[in-house]
Amino acid sequence: MKRLALVSALALFAALPLQAIGPKESGSKNLAILIFPGVQIIDYTGPWEVLGHAYVNNQPAFRIYTVAESTDPITTSMGMSVNPTYTLSAAPKPDVIVVPGGNVDPQLSHAAVLGWLKSNAKGAEVVLSVCNGAFFLAQAGLLDGLEATTFAGLIDELKAAAPKTRVVSDRRFVDNGKIVTAAGLSSGIDGALHVIEKLLGKGAAQVAATSLEYDWRPDSGYVRASLADRRLSAGYDAIRQFQRNVVRHEGTRDRWETAWTIQTNASAAQVLEQLDKVFADARGATRRGPGAWRLAGDDGSSWTESTTVRPAEGRGPGYVVTMIVVRSR
Amino acid sequence: MKRLALVSALALFAALPLQAIGPKESGSKNLAILIFPGVQIIDYTGPWEVLGHAYVNNQPAFRIYTVAESTDPITTSMGMSVNPTYTLSAAPKPDVIVVPGGNVDPQLSHAAVLGWLKSNAKGAEVVLSVCNGAFFLAQAGLLDGLEATTFAGLIDELKAAAPKTRVVSDRRFVDNGKIVTAAGLSSGIDGALHVIEKLLGKGAAQVAATSLEYDWRPDSGYVRASLADRRLSAGYDAIRQFQRNVVRHEGTRDRWETAWTIQTNASAAQVLEQLDKVFADARGATRRGPGAWRLAGDDGSSWTESTTVRPAEGRGPGYVVTMIVVRSR
Numbered sequence: 260m261k262r263l264a265l266v267s268a269l270a271l272f273a274a275l276p277l278q279a280i281g282p283k284e285s286g287s288k289n290l291a292i293l294i295f296p297g298v299q300i301i302d303y304t305g306p307w308e309v310l311g312h313a314y315v316n317n318q319p320a321f322r323i324y325t326v327a328e329s330t331d332p333i334t335t336s337m338g339m340s341v342n343p344t345y346t347l348s349a350a351p352k353p354d355v356i357v358v359p360g361g362n363v364d365p366q367l368s369h370a371a372v373l374g375w376l377k378s379n380a381k382g383a384e385v386v387l388s389v390c391n392g393a394f395f396l397a398q399a400g401l402l403d404g405l406e407a408t409t410f411a412g413l414i415d416e417l418k419a420a421a422p423k424t425r426v427v428s429d430r431r432f433v434d435n436g437k438i439v440t441a442a443g444l445s446s447g448i449d450g451a452l453h454v455i456e457k458l459l460g461k462g463a464a465q466v467a468a469t470s471l472e473y474d475w476r477p478d479s480g481y482v483r484a485s486l487a488d489r490r491l492s493a494g495y496d497a498i499r500q501f502q503r504n505v506v507r508h509e510g511t512r513d514r515w516e517t518a519w520t521i522q523t524n525a526s527a528a529q530v531l532e533q534l535d536k537v538f539a540d541a542r543g544a545t546r547r548g549p550g551a552w553r554l555a556g557d558d559g560s561s562w563t564e565s566t567t568v569r570p571a572e573g574r575g576p577g578y579v580v581t582m583i584v585v586r587s588r
Numbered sequence: 589m590k591r592l593a594l595v596s597a598l599a600l601f602a603a604l605p606l607q608a609i610g611p612k613e614s615g616s617k618n619l620a621i622l623i624f625p626g627v628q629i630i631d632y633t634g635p636w637e638v639l640g641h642a643y644v645n646n647q648p649a650f651r652i653y654t655v656a657e658s659t660d661p662i663t664t665s666m667g668m669s670v671n672p673t674y675t676l677s678a679a680p681k682p683d684v685i686v687v688p689g690g691n692v693d694p695q696l697s698h699a700a701v702l703g704w705l706k707s708n709a710k711g712a713e714v715v716l717s718v719c720n721g722a723f724f725l726a727q728a729g730l731l732d733g734l735e736a737t738t739f740a741g742l743i744d745e746l747k748a749a750a751p752k753t754r755v756v757s758d759r760r761f762v763d764n765g766k767i768v769t770a771a772g773l774s775s776g777i778d779g780a781l782h783v784i785e786k787l788l789g790k791g792a793a794q795v796a797a798t799s800l801e802y803d804w805r806p807d808s809g810y811v812r813a814s815l816a817d818r819r820l821s822a823g824y825d826a827i828r829q830f831q832r833n834v835v836r837h838e839g840t841r842d843r844w845e846t847a848w849t850i851q852t853n854a855s856a857a858q859v860l861e862q863l864d865k866v867f868a869d870a871r872g873a874t875r876r877g878p879g880a881w882r883l884a885g886d887d888g889s890s891w892t893e894s895t896t897v898r899p900a901e902g903r904g905p906g907y908v909v910t911m912i913v914v915r916s917r
Binding site: 304317336340410443444448465469474563 | 637771777
């Protein structure tokens with residue numbers, strides 16, 4: 260009886276046709292990763308590892324190489340020494356380009372780098388920026404008229420650098436077709452999985468995520484506190500229930516954390532903005548972004564407050580809001 | 589009124605003392621990452637980036653460097669060329685050691701590598717292996733009498749390689765005090781966050797995760813399908829409700845996905861084992877691990893089935909079980 264129920268469940272699958280069709284793509288695409296002194300490690304190695312787990316006809320879907328102004332060793336953000344595969348001028352024409360972030364500012368005046376990006380983006384199928392790699396794209400004019408995102412702390416700066424771009428701050432990545440921009444650092448992993456999904460289908464992306472043992476939740480709605488700046492629309496009701504819906508409260512001498520559930524149709528931004536209004540009255544408080552503050556203790560000690568907003572699962576519309584206060588070290 | 593409620597909520601924080609205490613640790617610890625030809629990129633760069641976001645007194649908590657048999661360039665798993673910081677003999681004595689995986693087998697007979705690991709592990713505070721980096725630890729005798737884990741596909745091999753070790757396959761990492769072993773690839777990110785929590789407190793780990801915009805869920809219970817081998821304890825009732833609790837069913841020509849919720853006290857392994865029993869009867873099915881199969885289409889096409897188990901949130905004890913069938917490419 261129990262066995263029978265399972266067989267019936269599996270019949271869902273059996274009823275679907277297992278027919279041979281040609282793969283969407285065959286052969287290997289050229290995938291260039293732009294690197295430079297101070298490139299952020301995870302910004303480019305996360306996508307590299309993810310994209311290296313995409314397959315077509317049991318062969319790697321991408322031939323991955325790095326491109327830099329010279330092939331001399333480059334020192335990354337946290338001190339890794341890497342040797343670029345190609346110079347800009349010698350690099351094969353890429354089908355996919357990954358533009359990581361890091362110490363980007365000094366690069367933005369390098370005509371050779373910008374020129375390579377502009378000319379190669381034309382023929383590429385996808386250009387993925389990660390973190391403040393978006394500023395390369397902005398500088399190259401590749402974001403004009405599009406939506407884009409970047410590292411949480413640089414949202415306002417990107418708006419200034421790319422005035423013809425609608426900069427969004429509440430998504431882990433933004434897909435305009437060819438141009439995809441991911442948010443900060445680890446977001447590049449999700450951005451790369453999305454690129455696989457775009458080019459090879461969701462199944463290929465799921466296989467890559469599974470191979471990496473990565474808990475891929477493309478619809479999780481996770482955004483960093485300071486990414487949640489969606490417009491207010493429904494008043495201040497979102498925070499009414501804070502007091503009666505504490506789901507977790509824990510503290511030590513140098514760290515406290517409290518989480519509430521909030522049932523509301525309001526935006527995450529609403530909660531954060533209201534919290535900000537209260538913090539703004541606090542003595543010694545300095546705002547670092549939506550829901551993110553530097554606080555002063557009575558004795559001169561310094562504390563960091565950050566707020567994380569996640570959609571509440573299985574509880575109707577609403578959020579789990581977590582406030583974390585940590586002693587600065 | 590609304591404002592008042594929030595102020596009261598914040599009083600939870602205000603009631604806690606903001607006192608200055610000395611940091612748990614001061615100064616920078618030496619952190620050595622062992623690298624070798626074929627080292628898996630994300631296995632060591634994930635922890636590198638994470639650990640680089642840990643701070644003490646506003647200074648990086650770890651001085652991170654790589655160690656290898658020689659300082660000649662090393663080519664990683666997917667073709668990145670990196671220059672090790674130190675040879676084994678010249679490397680500073682590490683306080684923390686990270687041992688990534690990748691093409692590990694050829695290294696296990698290198699006496700210099702094993703000797704370095706054995707002698708430096710003695711004085712280290714923490715040794716973190718990632719993926720099949722656990723086999724270095726096994727070979728060095730560092731796992732004897734302990735619990736450990738590794739990449740999902742190598743659980744049985746680790747049991748054979750480390751007969752005095754209790755190998756577990758349902759956790760993202762295993763902490764024995766000094767010796768911490770993480771599961772496959774991206775699990776190293778979570779393993780590294782755990783190391784920060786161990787050495788510098790949960791707040792420091794949360795700050796690092798937030799800096800990386802990483803959706804850290806240390807208690808998520810996420811395990812890869814083939815990691816879920818917990819012992820059966822409650823019969824086969826876990827799968828009874830498959831038919832009436834489908835939460836998602838979607839399909840294309842080359843990918844299908846169905847998710848069910850299951851309310852049960854039974855183990856994740858129970859579901860997977862029962863699914864395996866049904867698949868075992870299917871024509872052309874080859875088992876690749878718990879809940880993971882290679883299936884043959886009627887026309888000779890090849891398909892991959894994998895099952896992911898996640899604790900159901902907010903629905904009482906139970907799971908969301910997702911079966912994914914993808915055409916092999």
